[in-house]
Amino acid sequence: MVRASGLTYTIVQPPTLTFGPATGAYRQGDYRGRSILGRISRADLADFMLDNLEQERYLNQSVYVQN
Helix, strand or coil, X not given: CCHHHCCCCEEEECCEEECCXXXXXXXXXXXXXXXXXXXEEHHHHHHHHHHHHHHCCCCXXXXXXXX
């Protein structure tokens, strides 16, 4: 539905969220073949999402983010 909507989107697919501090050290990229068993802090996920809004790096894509 999202892809067919005609709207600009980024689908962010994080693994388990933690309450840890922001580290700025996270990986991002294509979701295919990734495991959902990793972890990422909510602070790092928020940092990624805000950075992606500014940089528009993953427009109309699905992206995986993990520490």
